[in-house]
Amino acid sequence: MKLKPDQLSGHLAKDLKAVYVLASNEPLLLQEASEQIRHTATKQGYTSREVVAADARSDWEKLFVDAAEPSLFAERRILDLKLMTGKPGVGGSKALSEYAAAPVEDLLLIVSVGSLESRIRSSKWYKSLEKVGACIELWPPRPDELAGWVEQRMRKAGLKPETQAADVLAERIEGNLLAAQQEIDKLALLYPGESMSADRVDAAVADNARFDVYAIVDEALAGRADRVVRVLQSLRAEGAPTALVLWALSQDLEKLAHISWECEQGKGNVESIVARQRIWPAKRHLFQNAIPRRSARGWRSLLQRCARIDKVIKGLSTGDPWLELERLALATAGGTR
Incomplete structure (x- = not known):
């Protein structure tokens, strides 16, 4: 049927x-x-x-x-x-x-x-x-439908887009629905339940700090501990949201835990399992190099640590969010923190 x-x-x-x-x-x-x-x-x-x-x-x-x-x-x-x-x-x-x-x-x-x-x-x-x-x-929205699609997704995420806010985001993502959803997820994380003007969306999407957030993840995956510390210091100085840094790290830790579990279950070698994930081809070698550092249980442990850091960021638990993020990123890079 x-x-x-x-x-x-x-x-x-x-x-x-x-x-x-x-x-x-x-x-x-x-x-x-x-x-x-x-x-x-x-x-x-x-x-x-x-x-x-x-x-x-x-x-x-x-x-x-x-x-x-x-x-x-x-x-x-x-x-x-x-x-x-x-x-x-x-x-x-x-x-x-x-x-x-x-x-x-x-x-x-x-x-x-x-x-x-x-x-x-x-x-x-x-x-x-x-x-x-x-x-x-499954057909993607036509160009004249894209802004409406974006607005619907923003409202579903709990955001309140004002006039032309969805148009700005639709123009930025140029028809890439996956990129649009990722941007909406980040906006919902940064501004939960808030109104989003066109200027606010434009500023958030164009924020150069978000590229550095991805940089910290790449440096951690690559195992470059010294670079991890320097990038985190830069992010802190620029006032990058700690919630966004944690989000970026947790996304890839979840992938690492899943890939490692599949390896241990004998579902294929690292290369074939990584290739089946939603990972940009240019980043696959980083995951392949990172996987041997820990067991599936070890990667899950780091993922569980993200939940504790989230409580620190929200003020529900004591601690320094940036110090906790540094420890998490260094542990991902192969350290013992």
């Missing part, structure tokens, strides 16, 4: 198909639709998830043989298949078609592809999956 994006919530409230195909060139829209489906599946007992990036060169037979293997713990599972080229090849097309004819019990298959070209729509594997499951094509 075909579903429109705005029909997904209503559909999931009533039903959960064995297969979903999500199509979009926008990573944010794919991510959010997948999360929505997985959230519903979790409520229905799907407790584990495997993410697999596949193309025409993949061993499709092994992929689905492994998927059909019953779990030792009799758990319901999610197979999150990233087929971004939309080209499974002869073997992949055969494997997907055969799977559609006999889906594995207690396995939810989510297939993500890029743009839904005519060759994909007419392919046997796509038609087979569409027949047994649901296919959703």
Whole structure:
């Protein structure tokens, strides 16, 4: 069956198909639709998830043989298949078609592809999956719709955009929805529940300090402890918000903890696991170099420390926020603080 994006919530409230195909060139829209489906599946007992990036060169037979293997713990599972080229090849097309004819019990298959070209729509594997499951094509907002999309997202995040505030942000992000959502998340963190004028949005988005915030994360990932201290001192002198520094560090610590856990579970080598994450290609080597510094438990421990630092920043616990941030960043870089 075909579903429109705005029909997904209503559909999931009533039903959960064995297969979903999500199509979009926008990573944010794919991510959010997948999360929505997985959230519903979790409520229905799907407790584990495997993410697999596949193309025409993949061993499709092994992929689905492994998927059909019953779990030792009799758990319901999610197979999150990233087929971004939309080209499974002869073997992949055969494997997907055969799977559609006999889906594995207690396995939810989510297939993500890029743009839904005519060759994909007419392919046997796509038609087979569409027949047994649901296919959703996720279109990004048109240029004349982008400001409205941004405003809706800002309000959903608890912000109160004034006249032209959304237009300013829409112009800044130039159609990059993922970048827009990241900016909205940061604005919500810095100005929770507040009114946002066009000038305020412009100043916040253009703030050069935010680039230094990313710099501290990169230096920590690279293991350059001396640079970590200098960048933090610079941020403090410039009056950078401690909440924003913590947000940037915690985002990548969460990725490190997840990647390390997948490595320990034998879900692939570091390079392949990092490649499956939402990490800019230019930064992947930083994560690959950082992972061996700690176990998954060690990275989770640093992530838990973020929650304690958040309380310090909010005045709910005693301590120096900048000192705590320095200790966290140095620990990420490979120190023992």
